[in-house]
Amino acid sequence: MLHEPTRTNAGQVLSALNEISRGRMVMDWNEISSGQNPYVVMKSSNIPGKSVIEIPGLVYGDKSKPVSRIGVGMTLTESMIELASGMELDLIIVHHPVADAASSGGVPFADYLPLYNLALIEMHEAFHGLHPGLTFLHGHHKVATDTSFAGLPGNVLHKGVALEGVNTAGDMLAWLDDWMGHDIDRNLLEAEKAIRGELSLHEATLSNPAKLLSGTPDQPVKHILHFFPHTGFSLDHLEMALRLYPETDTIVVSISRVREDHPFVGLAKQRGLNFIVGNPHSVEIMENGLPLAYALEQMLPGVEVFLLRERVTAVPLQDVGYGKMVRYGKEMAHNHLLSSPSTRAIQV
Template identity: 75%
Template sequence: MKLTQAHTDAGDVLEALNQISKGRMVMDWNEVTSGTNPYVVMKNSNIPGKSVIEIPGLVFGDKRKPVSRIGVGMTLTESVIELASAMKLDLIIVHHPVADAASSGGVPFADYLPLYDLALIEMHEAFHGLHPGLTLLHGHRKLKTDIAFGGIPGNILHKGIALEEVRTAGDILNRIDSFMGREIDRDILEAERAIRGEASLQEATLANPARLLSGTPGSTVKHVLHFFPHTGFTLEHLEKALAMYPETDTIIASISRVREDHEFVGLARRRGLNFIVGNPHSVEIMENGLPLAYALEMLLPQVDIFLLRERITAVPLKEVGHVQMVEYGKEMAATHLVAKSSRAVQML
């Protein structure tokens, strides 16, 4: 069903997202306090004051707020908020959970978002498992999905079978490279290096390519286990999954990554299995954000949808190319941050 009324408000957007998520969104705040919505989840590393409750719903703003321009992003940051302001967006939808200050430049939402008349919706666990895109991009068709493997919400495990055109580990790597448009990103990075005069400039997507950590490019691929290490997936989980699916020949870890010496890779090597690290978290805006944005456009054709994609770069301090800002940074550091204050000198 398309929601095609003449005027759209934040409540209509929430209804559309509830349709997309098969009823997982928080439609009434009582769902948060009552514990009746299983997608309202506490994330906690036991660091005092740093836990966050995921609330898949309208986190900030009024359901009656008129909406004609929506931004879809992955993670709320001050850069996203400022871009939304410049573009005169009415509503931001982000995948990842948000938190006062952490997601809004160190200040509360109530002090920041009203400046730009922005409403805010988050989804995260409510969006997981709704489409097979991540698995298809990585060369397999998912047969089974557990979004709480080992009883941990968000600890996703896909059991898949290789696509007909995917026969080797090398086919998966080539497929990822082609789908994600890495050649375009390489051209952009080279141009930026030349323009800025920063030869060692790095960009998050290109710095984390798909890699084969166990097996060879010609190794056969058919039965795939696909998981995401940052969700709490442990070695015990992997051993349990391999016991459940002993036919597995290929393991894929994506969104988050592991290195060559990780215990996951060691286990794969001991068992003669392929181990591939696939797409990094920096391209999830394309993997998950793009399907969500198109789904919203289909349901709300009268609303303009924008994809909010952050691009993160790093450069050695000695190579920062903007001379005027280099001089500014050095002066602030030397004069105000490193030099002893006159009061400190007097005390000595």
């Protein structure tokens, strides 16, 4: 006889997340307009109509909705919604903020999620800084964390000390590669290249490996500053952090990245500091999603929890391997998308 999963409801899942996040979740919708919850944050690049309010709580669905199968993901997409549908999940919990249409295949949640009886919770800033795993994976123990460095919400700065056995910049890179299991990713990519016949296939994680941009592999590491450039962390912020922690010998940036010509790297070289770019955003599902999923599994015994991990690849158009779809794509473009016979002749 098959074991029937335990049933809870969306409200109880929200309460579990509120406990995990130390009371940061929106438990009452009035918190959004009242300003009571500091983790309800507007994110905007000042592009008209493109801003979003982060609401760490139940964004779509009813608290009384029965839940027995939960998916934990990083960024909501139509692919994730379709996967949840096929697996008959009841609730999706994502880290990043969601927005109508942008996160749901161009349509409102109210038209899409009810088709599959899905509820939806987001967390983001409410989850940041709750565990030391991200710094551990990068080879250091955090001794201080500021989640609003320089007064900017979400601008996270970790101050850390190298773990035992991590003595040099090369050790730090090797530690990270080992913990992330990138040998598996490399083998998977090689197998996919062979199966698809797409030898120039790229994959997001392996296309963004950890790198040492300043310093040498044998240069010592001990005192680390670890931050995330995409949060708004600026060169002024870095100089401020170095004044606060003058003992720093190593800078680590992760989730988002910078290139070798970035001013951050220039400053590190000027001061003789190691500068390491670590994990890309594409593996945050392991860094933050996996601990959250295991915590939920412990707090909601019997409820099935799944990790929803997306894998993004790219291939040059001329190397797409499946012949039938190549023919389909070319015929649709040639016969329907090119505006005139003369344009078609040029394009083909």
